[in-house]
Amino acid sequence: MKTIPLLLMGCGGVGRQLLQHIVSCRSLHAKLGVYLRVVGVCDSKSLIVVSDELSMELDDEFLLEVCRVKLNGSSLLTLCNSGQFQALTNSGSTRKVVDIAAVLGKSLGLALVDCSASSETIGVLKQVVDLGCCIVLANKKPLTSTMEDYDKLVSHPRRIRHESTVGAGLPVIVSINRVISSGDAVHRIVGSLSGTLGYVMSEVEDGKPLSQVVKVAKSLGFTEPDPRDDLSGMDVARKALILARLLGWRINLDSIKIESLFPKEMGPNAMSAEDFLDSGLLLLDKDIQERVTKASLNGNVLRYVCVIEGSRCEVGIQELPKDSPLGRLRGSDNVLEIYSRCYNEQPLVIQGAGAGNDTTAAGVLADILDILALFPE
Amino acid sequence: MKTIPLLLMGCGGVGRQLLQHIVSCRSLHAKLGVYLRVVGVCDSKSLIVVSDELSMELDDEFLLEVCRVKLNGSSLLTLCNSGQFQALTNSGSTRKVVDIAAVLGKSLGLALVDCSASSETIGVLKQVVDLGCCIVLANKKPLTSTMEDYDKLVSHPRRIRHESTVGAGLPVIVSINRVISSGDAVHRIVGSLSGTLGYVMSEVEDGKPLSQVVKVAKSLGFTEPDPRDDLSGMDVARKALILARLLGWRINLDSIKIESLFPKEMGPNAMSAEDFLDSGLLLLDKDIQERVTKASLNGNVLRYVCVIEGSRCEVGIQELPKDSPLGRLRGSDNVLEIYSRCYNEQPLVIQGAGAGNDTTAAGVLADILDILALFPE
Numbered sequence: 001m002k003t004i005p006l007l008l009m010g011c012g013g014v015g016r017q018l019l020q021h022i023v024s025c026r027s028l029h030a031k032l033g034v035y036l037r038v039v040g041v042c043d044s045k046s047l048i049v050v051s052d053e054l055s056m057e058l059d060d061e062f063l064l065e066v067c068r069v070k071l072n073g074s075s076l077l078t079l080c081n082s083g084q085f086q087a088l089t090n091s092g093s094t095r096k097v098v099d100i101a102a103v104l105g106k107s108l109g110l111a112l113v114d115c116s117a118s119s120e121t122i123g124v125l126k127q128v129v130d131l132g133c134c135i136v137l138a139n140k141k142p143l144t145s146t147m148e149d150y151d152k153l154v155s156h157p158r159r160i161r162h163e164s165t166v167g168a169g170l171p172v173i174v175s176i177n178r179v180i181s182s183g184d185a186v187h188r189i190v191g192s193l194s195g196t197l198g199y200v201m202s203e204v205e206d207g208k209p210l211s212q213v214v215k216v217a218k219s220l221g222f223t224e225p226d227p228r229d230d231l232s233g234m235d236v237a238r239k240a241l242i243l244a245r246l247l248g249w250r251i252n253l254d255s256i257k258i259e260s261l262f263p264k265e266m267g268p269n270a271m272s273a274e275d276f277l278d279s280g281l282l283l284l285d286k287d288i289q290e291r292v293t294k295a296s297l298n299g300n301v302l303r304y305v306c307v308i309e310g311s312r313c314e315v316g317i318q319e320l321p322k323d324s325p326l327g328r329l330r331g332s333d334n335v336l337e338i339y340s341r342c343y344n345e346q347p348l349v350i351q352g353a354g355a356g357n358d359t360t361a362a363g364v365l366a367d368i369l370d371i372l373a374l375f376p377e
Numbered sequence: 378m379k380t381i382p383l384l385l386m387g388c389g390g391v392g393r394q395l396l397q398h399i400v401s402c403r404s405l406h407a408k409l410g411v412y413l414r415v416v417g418v419c420d421s422k423s424l425i426v427v428s429d430e431l432s433m434e435l436d437d438e439f440l441l442e443v444c445r446v447k448l449n450g451s452s453l454l455t456l457c458n459s460g461q462f463q464a465l466t467n468s469g470s471t472r473k474v475v476d477i478a479a480v481l482g483k484s485l486g487l488a489l490v491d492c493s494a495s496s497e498t499i500g501v502l503k504q505v506v507d508l509g510c511c512i513v514l515a516n517k518k519p520l521t522s523t524m525e526d527y528d529k530l531v532s533h534p535r536r537i538r539h540e541s542t543v544g545a546g547l548p549v550i551v552s553i554n555r556v557i558s559s560g561d562a563v564h565r566i567v568g569s570l571s572g573t574l575g576y577v578m579s580e581v582e583d584g585k586p587l588s589q590v591v592k593v594a595k596s597l598g599f600t601e602p603d604p605r606d607d608l609s610g611m612d613v614a615r616k617a618l619i620l621a622r623l624l625g626w627r628i629n630l631d632s633i634k635i636e637s638l639f640p641k642e643m644g645p646n647a648m649s650a651e652d653f654l655d656s657g658l659l660l661l662d663k664d665i666q667e668r669v670t671k672a673s674l675n676g677n678v679l680r681y682v683c684v685i686e687g688s689r690c691e692v693g694i695q696e697l698p699k700d701s702p703l704g705r706l707r708g709s710d711n712v713l714e715i716y717s718r719c720y721n722e723q724p725l726v727i728q729g730a731g732a733g734n735d736t737t738a739a740g741v742l743a744d745i746l747d748i749l750a751l752f753p754e
Contacts (some may be wrong), residue, residue: 352720
């Protein structure tokens with residue numbers, strides 16, 4: 001049995017779901033000859049770690065308790081301490097993670113899993129890759145920081161996995177990596193990579209006002225608490241940057257042309273989320289409806305897409321044939337088209353659910369299992 | 378630089394293309410820190426190996442010469458011997474491959490690559506997996522033999538890759554494996570997995586007679602020399618079996634319901650390929666055209682698909698909605714729909730070129746690079 005110690009950063013939706021998957025997959029993983037030993041979990045405020053990282057683990061009962069506590073929106077510190085673990089806060093927790101990485105990294109192959117949505121994990125991630133650890137990311141922020149940070153994080157390409165940063169659990173990164181490693185140069189990537197914006201664009205196509213669609217999307221839990229986080233295009237831009245860098249492009253977030261669905265005057269610095277939802281959004285209805293109608297007269301539809309081609313990396317609304325894979329897309333599915341020598345006239349297409357904690361966490365777990373291959377049986 | 382010794386069985390279309398890819402990817406692979414050292418190549422009659430497998434290689438110039446010789450339909454034995462390699466035939470070659478595997482397997486991680494279309498490689502493949510070698514297959518026959526053979530070949534799951542056995546270079550196997558390892562149970566797979574039959578079905582949909590379509594397909598090189606090898610459905614059945622076994626089904630080829638596009642009376646034992654093309658095929662036109670018309674009246678189209686669901690694994694013609702991913706399929710593209718907990722109402726879809734030596738060999742090369750991760754840097 002191959003045992004890998006694992007430390008999880010971020011116990012929000014995806015992280016919590018990952019812990020549940022780990023527990024429910026115990027017998028499946030046993031059949032695969034694998035055991036995931038969770039030595040620590042942390043949220044934004046604190047770290048819970050076993051008192052002896054070489055031999056102990058947070059057991060399944062405790063992991064499920066973590067899920068319950070986080071589902072209720074409480075802090076990890078509310079967990080009662082049975083003496084089996086330590087609780088640390090802030091700077092103490094970063095130091096402790098690095099200490100554990102130093103002990104476990106090269107010998108036992110600690111996997112540090114980042115399911116947070118924070119930029120603050122970059123420092124610890126950069127330190128642990130040098131200590132022989134593997135890192136698995138659902139968090140897009142570390143890979144969309146400076147090129148210097150990026151180069152450091154991918155400096156051991158076999159020790160990093162980040163499938164769930166783009167298209168949730170869809171096999172996007174692994175597919176592009178396979179195309180690249182076979183010498184089949186990718187010359188164009190086009191995709192719809194936001195479940196939220198996919199839903200919004202296909203609803204406005206049906207004639208519904210943008211303001212109404214966004215409010216429904218928010219009530220269905222499809223958007224961030226402030227829907228502008230989705231409508232700004234920044235989330236899609238981060239995914240586009242991750243794909244472009246995967247293709248070897250040395251660019252930063254500010255090199256990407258990003259179309260926001262709202263003007264600067266309605267940005268978070270100028271307007272509250274409530275005002276945006278109550279009045280700002282209404283002012284956007286007419287313009288988008290005119291664009292939808294104009295596209296429709298050409299037999300086309302509008303989609304919020306990312307395009308990586310030539311020296312161009314941009315995200316925004318495009319008018320596309322109704323009868324293309326992107327044009328046919330409905331609801332919150334993602335789709336990615338990869339054009340290369342082998343997939344030239346007809347692209348390699350990957351499509352499916354591109355959002356949701358379950359799917360995203362499943363992608364993270366597949367990454368963890370994949371990275372296990374590095375360690376001797 | 379990680380160096381992996383590689384021995385190629387089968388120098389037909391795919392094998393030849395693989396050698397060309399290996400040579401043309403030298404600088405790309407150098408950037409990835411990888412060097413593929415080819416120690417031997419064999420066709421159905423003979424094996425060419427270096428005289429010292431620990432240090433020597435068949436150089437790029439020689440590999441390209443192999444490609445030229447095989448493109449001309451000649452035997453490897455026609456290559457002139459500069460004293461750097463040995464040429465062996467028949468049983469001698471099998472013994473030699475096993476000898477090399479014994480020397481290189483565990484220490485340097487020999488990759489034995491099977492790009493043949495023969496059942497005769499099974500014996501040697503089974504022997505080398507026990508010697509610590511990795512095996513990479515484009516050949517479907519070894520994985521569609523008995524369960525006993527299958528169990529042996531996959532007994533070290535991390536040491537076998539066979540992406541190109543299904544959907545050529547499309548990331549089908551890797552995607553299914555990821556879904557499985559994340560505990561997301563697959564409950565249904567539907568796909569169009571034959572470029573030839575995909576082309577045939579979309580052409581008859583346009584009203585062309587089957588006999589004419591098959592003859593054009595043959596002249597375009599889309600079919601096997603005897604088109605009945607495609608029309609029998611056996612090739613698709615082998616792919617379906619590989620997918621079903623990947624899902625853990627313990628079944629054999631004879632458990633699969635296979636619809637042949639021609640009756641037994643027109644089989645290879647009863648009729649020559651010429652007679653089939655000249656007269657047999659004509660007798661099939663009416664029936665298929667009637668089925669196409671009937672489907673069309675329901676707003677449907679006919680597709681030759683594989684279905685794996687419940688306890689059912691079958692391949693044959695199905696009537697499908699024109700507006701489904703399978704119904705929309707045109708030409709020789711493959712498409713696979715995977716239904717699981719995460720991809721429940723909307724499947725995970727993978728689509729793209731599913732045939733061609735270039736694409737198939739690219740898939741094999743991606744497999745080889747992937748398996749390199751097993752060996753320490």
